[in-house]
Amino acid sequence: xxxxxxxxxxxxxxxxxxxxxxxDPTARITxxxxxxxxxxxxxxxxxxxxxxxxxxxxxxxxxxVVGQVMAGQDAVVHFAAESHVDxxxxxxxxxxxxxxxxxxxxxxxxxxxxxxxxxxxxxDEVYGSISEGSWxxxxxxxPNSPYSASKAGSDLLALAYHRTHGLDVVVTRCSNNYGxxxxxxxxxxxxxxxxxDGKTVPLYxxxxxxxxxxxxxxxxxxxxLALHGGKAGEIYNIGGGxxxxxxxxxxxxxxxxxxxxxxxxxxxxxxxHDLRYSLDDSKIREHLGYAPQVTFTDGLAATVAWYCDHRSxxxxxxxxxxxx
Ligand SMILES: NC(=O)c1ccc[n+]([C@@H]2O[C@H](COP(=O)([O-])OP(=O)(O)OC[C@H]3O[C@@H](n4cnc5c(N)ncnc54)[C@H](O)[C@@H]3O)[C@@H](O)[C@H]2O)c1
Numbered sequence: 111x112x113x114x115x116x117x118x119x120x121x122x123x124x125x126x127x128x129x130x131x132x133x134d135p136t137a138r139i140t141x142x143x144x145x146x147x148x149x150x151x152x153x154x155x156x157x158x159x160x161x162x163x164x165x166x167x168x169x170x171x172x173x174x175v176v177g178q179v180m181a182g183q184d185a186v187v188h189f190a191a192e193s194h195v196d197x198x199x200x201x202x203x204x205x206x207x208x209x210x211x212x213x214x215x216x217x218x219x220x221x222x223x224x225x226x227x228x229x230x231x232x233x234d235e236v237y238g239s240i241s242e243g244s245w246x247x248x249x250x251x252x253p254n255s256p257y258s259a260s261k262a263g264s265d266l267l268a269l270a271y272h273r274t275h276g277l278d279v280v281v282t283r284c285s286n287n288y289g290x291x292x293x294x295x296x297x298x299x300x301x302x303x304x305x306x307d308g309k310t311v312p313l314y315x316x317x318x319x320x321x322x323x324x325x326x327x328x329x330x331x332x333x334x335l336a337l338h339g340g341k342a343g344e345i346y347n348i349g350g351g352x353x354x355x356x357x358x359x360x361x362x363x364x365x366x367x368x369x370x371x372x373x374x375x376x377x378x379x380x381x382x383h384d385l386r387y388s389l390d391d392s393k394i395r396e397h398l399g400y401a402p403q404v405t406f407t408d409g410l411a412a413t414v415a416w417y418c419d420h421r422s423x424x425x426x427x428x429x430x431x432x433x434x
Contacts, residue, residue, distance in 0.1 A: 112138045113337075114183040114225075116170050116216065117190030119143040121292040122231070124153035126187065126330045131157040138162035142179050143190065144169045147431055148293040152423070170212035173219065180219040185227040185337060188216055191264075194295055195235075195257045199381055202256035209260035210267065217271040217279075227278045229337050230268040233261050234285050234322070234347065239384035246390045247283070247345040254382045265345075272343040280340035282333055284348040285389050289326035289409065290416040294424045295431055298410075301360065302417045303424050305367045315379030317357030320386040324350030325404035332391075335398040346398070349389035352406040366414040 113130075117123040118141030131137050137160075143149050145167055157163050168175035170190050180186075190212060192198065192205045213230065220228050237245040238252035251266075253259040265281050272279040288298045301311040332348035340346060354362075360374060394400040417424060 111184045112140070112182060114140050114142060114179055114186045116142045116186070116188045117149070118165075119145055119149035119151050119153055120189060120193070121148070121289075122287055122326055122329060123189035124150070124291055125289065125326045126189070126333060127154060127163075128156055129327065129330050130334070131160045131163055135160075136162065139164075140179055140183070141165045142168055142170065142175070146192075148193065150291070150423075150427065153291050170216055171207060173215050176215050176219045177222070180216075180223045180225065183223065183225050185229070186216065186220055186225055187229045187231065187333060187337060188213065189231045191261070192257070194293075195255045196295075196380065198255055198257035198260070202260070205256050205260040206263075209257075210263045213264035214267050217267060217277065221271060221275045221277050225277075227280065227337060228268065228271075229333060229340070230265065230279060230281045231333060232265045232281055232283045233258065234283050234349075234387050234389050235384065236262040236265055236283060237387075240386055240388055244388040244390035245347065247347055247393055254384055269343065269345075278342045280336045280342065281345045282336050282348055283345060283389070284329050284332065285322035285324045285350055285387060287324050287326045287329050289413055290420070291423070292326070293431075294428050297356070297359070298363070298413065299417060299424065301363045302367070302414055303428060305363065305369050305373060306418060306421075310373050310375040311360065311363075312377040313356060313360055313374050314377060314383060316376075317360060318355055318385065319383060320353050320355045320388070321359075322349050322387055322389055323352045323354060323406055324348065325402065325409040328402035328404055331403070332394055332400050335394065335400050339398045346394040347389045347391040348394055348400065349391040350402055350406070353386075353388060354406065362410060363414070366411065
């Protein structure tokens with residue numbers, strides 16, 4: 111199977127590409143990535159020698175490049191996106207451009223070239239915030255940030271291409287990912303790397319916001335199941351099964367690096383900060399056999415160890431993104 115992976119130099123996309131190529135000598139993957147501030151080509155270093163791997167630097171909004179790389183593909187796994195909520199609050203333009211227009215350009219090309227399957231990787235943030243219970247795939251979309259609104263727009267476009275053109279689209283919506291190679295602006299790697307460097311960590315509001323943490327390798331397992339077994343036109347939630355509030359998460363990270371609460375700086379809450387995310391992922395568990403393998407305790411310990419051991423990976427990225 112020939113697969114086009116967009117955003118394959120990012121956190122989750124690169125995990126997907128490494129996992130797929132390392133487990134299958136016959137796999138063929140073309141990565142299309144613009145290498146924005148969060149794209150790191152070195153994330154793909156372990157697979158550059160694989161005979162089925164190729165990399166194209168390009169923008170998913172560019173119909174010419176997309177047309178060229180789409181020709182001959184059997185499937186698309188679409189990760190490329192502007193992905194950081196805080197940046198979308200500062201400026202929504204690049205989010206609408208990449209997440210909405212870029213997805214539409216890809217869908218058009220996939221339809222034109224008769225691609226067999228298009229997996230659109232989305233987020234639970236499209237559902238908004240939920241005070242109790244958990245979202246099923248039928249839940250109405252109520253995104254609150256420009257990021258999640260742009261992802262909701264791209265989800266609807268993807269599903270519309272299925273209904274209108276019969277394109278074989280599957281949408282996945284996952285909870286918050288963590289693990290190695292995550293850009294150090296996101297809360298877990300930002301906190302770990304600040305703490306390693308003896309700095310403070312910025313905790314939003316009162317720290318009551320709850321997230322369902324999903325290890326990136328479990329997320330990629332879910333995407334693989336959706337790619338091969340998902341039903342066309344369906345949505346699959348992918349959760350981690352671990353709901354933790356940011357105050358508790360901060361305590362766990364302080365403990366992991368042997369730091370105290372005096373290293374925590376309480377900062378003004380994020381505008382429109384969703385209070386709680388909670389996914390019901392029984393559909394993918396029951397229909398496709400999804401079962402997360404990594405416990406939050408083990409996954410977090412391994413993630414802390416990875417950042418401790420890979421300063422040369424994250425230090426230049428923090429400098430590049432001017433993260434303190
Ligand atoms: N990280 C999470 O917790 C999380 C949770 C839910 C959903 N998601 C979704 O998963 C996907 C991947 O997220 P991530 O955390 O790996 O993001 P990331 O920011 O680490 O990586 C994004 C990648 O996309 C590339 N890219 C951005 N704009 C592009 C463009 N116009 N053309 C081509 N490439 C472009 C970047 O260079 C980068 O390599 C996104 O669609 C995101 O919405 C992420």
